[in-house]
Amino acid sequence: MLPLTVNAAVVANPLCPAETALYDPGNGQDISVPSGYVVSVFASGLNFPTGIAFRATNGVNFEVYVLESGHGLPAGNNCNDEAVFQQRFPGQANPFTPDIRVFSRNGRLLRTLGKPTDATTATGGNNVLQPHGPAVDIAFENGLQGGRLFGSDSNQATHAHNGQNNSSRIVIIDPQSGAVTPFISNLPTGDHPTEEFAFNGGWIYWSQGSTTNSGVVGLDNGGGQNQPDIPCQDIVLSQNVFDSGNGVKSSGYSPFGVAQPGATVKAFTGATYKGVCDGAILRARLDASDPSSTIQPYSWGYRNGFALRFAPQNHVLKGALVVGENGPDERGARPSNGAPDAMHIARQNDDGTPDYHGWPDRYGFLASAQHVFDPVGGPSDDLCVFDAANPPSHCTPASLAKILSEDVPIRNVLDHPPQPITAPLFVEAADSSFTGIDFVPDSFVSGSVHSGALLYILEGDLGFSAANSGSDEVGHEVKVVNFLDSEDGLVSLNVSRFAKNNTADQAFITGAHGLNRPTDLRFGPDGCAWVVDWGAVRDPGQSGPDTKVKNAADGPLPQIPGTGTVFRICRSGQ
Template sequence: MNAQATNRPPPRSRPGPTLLVALAALAAAPGCVSARSSSGGGETTKPPPPTRTIRTSDIALPRGYVIEVVATGLNFPTGVTFDDAGHVYVTESGYSYGEVFTTPRLLRIEPGGGTTVVATGKNPPWTGVAWADGAFIISEGGVTEGGRILRIAPDGQKQTLVAGLPSFGDHHTNGPVVGPDGFIYFGQGTATNSGIVGEDNHKFGWLKRHPEFHDVPCKDVTLTGAALTSSNPLTPRDEDDKVTTGAFVPFGTQTQKGQVIPGKVPCSGAVMRVPVRGGTLNLVAWGFRNPFGLAFSPDGKLFVTDNGYDDRGSRPVWGNADALWAVTPGTWYGWPDFADGRLVSQDRYAPPGGPTPPTLLEAPPNPPPQPVALFAVHSSSNGIDIARDPSFGFAGEAFVAQFGDQAPDVGKVLHPVGFKVVRVDLKTGVIRDFAVNRGKDNGPASRLKSGGLERPISVRFDRTGRSLYVVDFGVMLMDERGARPQQGTGALFRITRAATAG
């Protein structure tokens, strides 16, 4: 397709991040949450639509910007990159929450929107792609065989740069991005929501496949001995079977106060790096929950988006925002005991009617930093890139793809959250809408019955810096059984200034 739309004036400025989180918390005060049903963007009792209609006129942008469709019919797309000649490539995940498995693929997007397969895999999800040193670098999530970083030549030949990443769990191997030092940087998500394996991990599918799996700290940690009891989903016929599980250990394993869990690399909840041709794996920083998007600013600073805790599992944490971090190497960023730069062991993070989350570590490895910005709770703020060309505008600001809430699995929301692209002033932390579906209500196009965005998952500027590409994962609804993704509904968009559109 080649449809274009010129859109409305710039959306109104948004409050700063602290106020945004405060307003979200007020709107979802415990009394309200317990009294009202959830109303997430994907929640439905109806089957997903058989097809997806796209109309770029249904997407609002600041005045002077245009959006066009580059490709449609993609199957769970996750990342986009460009080779030295400027050709466009996309990764298809091969897996979606909801335990839907397909084939991970690297596709070249041809003029007119057609696709050519460059490479395929068998260890999904492929969560992102970068171009470096004449080849593609792919983060392989590895729900079946463990996470890897792959180097794929233009002819499809594969080389494994990193293997054995702890990626069987809730979150996967993410990224990658090429640093100014020439290294490949990537994120590794945690196995669990908040440090303890529980029933929710069985619903995600992996506890049955890998009952021995758990989170791995990057450095030695000393435990408080806190442990939580849940039903045993591995023995469903025995309703009275209960198990008690501690932190950083397999399901059903207890821990003791003062017990030391040895750290090692690779590890959970971390940003790591590896030479572009392979070699020693290095820890950059840790204490993240799900460091999904990575981007370097023009002055060489690394920024990372981090998905906040959910209200689920044996140790639910309520009302925690997604974060944007400026990464200082060697620093611990707070997981599993801090949220928004604060201890989670306080009433503000207790689910309505539930207990306050217990502290898991006897002492934090370091005082955790404060986030650069806080996104809306459950917005699933994922892929990130930073504008560098003045002709596009907003040079030095970050653009972030918000996948959107997965309520009620992650916790209740009163209104849809996310489902758009926002921009962040890295100096002030102020967040503003950039690409958002038109209408008085927020949400994915399938909910609004429009032709706009569904679930933006990644953004990337092209090699010139004058075009912003937006990867849209496609339709993913939520019902009482969990995620219900719709294959073949993903899309790739391109946003440009009207003066540079072509």
């Protein structure tokens, strides 16, 4: 057990006060970084921030826009429920609804944008972000020079029957008044909503995460209510169907309880517009009067290609779109254990079709049927009957035996891939979760960070499986990729740790002055790496007891408001 920090505040979930965290970001002094770099705190006490953007004002001054995401994770006892908070604490600022906080470059709060006024409705009020969350990203179309401020929001967390389906939007937010105007609405929403943005050549690109964990709608998808995944190309399903218990069996890319082995599912089945699919990178024209009519799938075959960034044109990657994909969890009707996260290069094929990266039947470089990904049984598996007295699975012996019989090995969703599979650049540890990518400016280069390097952040696991390593778990950190040229013209990748807590785990466990769940990374106009940290969440505890929910009925993932932080990592002297 690590020693506790004496001065850390005990912060509780206001709806489930047993769920607490120790919080004191200090100056980020417990984050270890290489010599020549220094960490500081720009803003603290935030509510689940996930995105950051910058806009120049005058001279060297700029504004900092921080997106607070709202309700983004499932929990029992209404722990994260924005409507219940409004009813219990009328008149108080609601930490479970999204908004954008605008700061001066010195950290002074200037205004708050897009905050819903009524968390009990589907719209949240007039010209505001959707109240049930999460909102995921914000970005100016012209970067520091501004232009329109885009955001992604959804009602993914709503309790309304089928209310989350197709609730994701891309919106435009007025940077002064905060008025929110839809740009594209009715995008797929389930396990993942519409997420991060990138801009290039007159197009807006975005990550459209899969609506399921593994290609199959299970009980982990709103009890089976959520919409199935939407393919970007025609696919043929395998003969396999997947068991959710009580006689309910489903095929992939099909509604819950619909078994259609061997069926052909046409591209865009279930989509509200032609060109819309999920587990994909989509794009639309920025200059179109009806942008929804210009949507194209650019790349697909990802579970959740969350993090996006275009490489510079003069980079060895020659302007390619880099995608950080987060792999599947041990849960649902097709659980897996130990599936890696992966970094990809996304490219549209010469004929205008999207390239394909292998999900749901390929995890990283390997087929999902490889025994290394076999589920081991856990409380979030559809076939698990909970039994607290039977660790580590916490499933009754009979239900565990059924999981190990029916779900091992993992069976294919598709009969065959729709086209040859594009392999990733490299893979990361299971459950480490890519959430932000950016290429370093020359002013940031020093020592272990070379010219053209890429920084990425790993949010870390959510406690559905055992830890991905021993005492030094991969995740909750920043890493650096250096692209090394050789004399024969080949390029190799050197991946190393750049920033991580000296406690080797999340800060809230001990009250360390450091990272919990980093969710975005962008280089600011000051040349520093700005790291957005979502804050503390308690989890099922399969990866360790220190983060486990205090009350099992509050699980799986009660959020702790007021524990979000924005850190800056700068060259010494900047």
